[in-house]
Amino acid sequence: MNKVKKTAVFLINLGTPDSPSVPDVRKYLREFLMDRRVIDIPFLNRWFLINFIIAPFRAPKSAKVYKELWTDEGSPLLTYGIEAQKLLQEKLGENFQVFFGMRYQNPSIEKTVKEMEGKGFEKIVILPLFPQYASASTGSAVEKAMEYINKWEVIPEIKIVANFPNHPLFIKAFAEIGRKYIEKDRFDHIIFTYHGIPERQIKKSAVQGYCQLNDKCCSKYHSKNYYCYRAQCYETTRHLVKELGLAEGTYSVAFQSRLGKTPWIKPYTDDLIKELGEKGVKRVLAFSPSFVADCLETTIEGGVEYRDMFKEHGGEHWQLVESLNNHPIWIECMEDLVINN
Known part of the structure; x- marks a missing residue:
């Protein structure tokens, strides 16, 4: 040995x-x-x-x-x-x-x-x-x-x-924390909101120009987009969706915390929140799977500011899933x- x-x-x-x-x-x-x-x-x-x-x-x-x-x-x-x-x-x-x-x-x-x-x-x-x-x-x-x-x-x-992004225990831990809300309450929609980055940073790290910053090139995870941040976020989402048994159309992916006027990766979380509220969605559960510990972007931005925004646009209940912390x-x-x- x-x-x-x-x-x-x-x-x-x-x-x-x-x-x-x-x-x-x-x-x-x-x-x-x-x-x-x-x-x-x-x-x-x-x-x-x-x-x-x-x-x-x-x-x-x-x-x-x-x-x-x-x-x-x-x-x-x-x-x-x-x-x-x-x-x-x-x-x-x-x-x-x-x-x-x-x-x-x-x-x-x-x-x-x-x-x-x-x-x-x-x-x-x-x-x-x-x-x-x-x-x-x-x-x-x-x-x-x-x-x-x-x-x-x-x-x-x-x-x-x-x-x-797809480690089985990372996925299992987040799913277990979120499942306690899903089993206890009813939600019309689930949002997986990740920290955003400027689009130019995705393009700078692209392999042979593969990244197109759309759902088509992020729909599968492989060698050409292994380090593409957006593709990794979608990969995490796919595994969480499978672990939680979510149906298509019941969840969305979005990106938060943008700074400045240059384009950041889309869709933007605040735009999605407004859209869901205006469509009549009343109850939302939100995951923040780019953070392993609670911080300003989860507790305040994801838990308070987005809750208030959702209610301003017709929503009734916004629940943030806490991060992994010491799970x-x-x-x-x-x-x-x-x-x-």
Whole structure:
């Protein structure tokens, strides 16, 4: 039997302000939006846009929303991340050491990589906590982690979990959380709402020009669209639909959180909500399967803002399915992703 290598497991999520205060939110926004993979425009244009327009004007508004999100323990994204780290450590045992870091703000990737250095790890498994690969999330997290690991004198074997949009345990965990609402209540329609990205980022990552940004090229998942973010979202949806036993015509896929005036991947969640309300749909269940932990985009945008919007357009009941957070099957999923890498 082969000896298990002494392995560091590096969980990485997006990030959160240190507090909901305006200065901390402004600091977070500047770091986040200055990332070339997030706003992929020339540096000087990006620097001017962020420092003179977005951060000064958006920070006070965002701070108010973060105060709604904040709990006694702090940011849910950070709280659930630390809890998942501990639970995964218990699962994996003594041959593994699990670390947790954020791409933006704290605990920083730089600090976490320094904690890993010099501990004699024979292998590192980098697990960005984004089910569907995108340059602005997984790509950015891996790039930053490698920036610091590359400075080590000894670089061990490194494995990267690039995506897991159809992992059976990921699907099972989300379906189990959603099923408790489906079995208890009646819904006219189900929405699978994913974080959006600009269309240009899809085109930049296309294999031989395959991606056409429509349902035809996303209807099947294969080598040419394996890293296409939109195709991965549709792949996740297909597996959730099958797991939940949903009938065609009872669900939709949409994309949220767009920023700026350039085209983002469609359909847009807010447009779909308005359309459903105006068609007489009264009761909607919403999943957010691009997030493994609850955060601003799920709890506030998906749970509060979309609920209010739905009711403004004739809807009666909007129910958000909470994210995976510390669900036991999600911890099993991470364990499997680590062991099989």
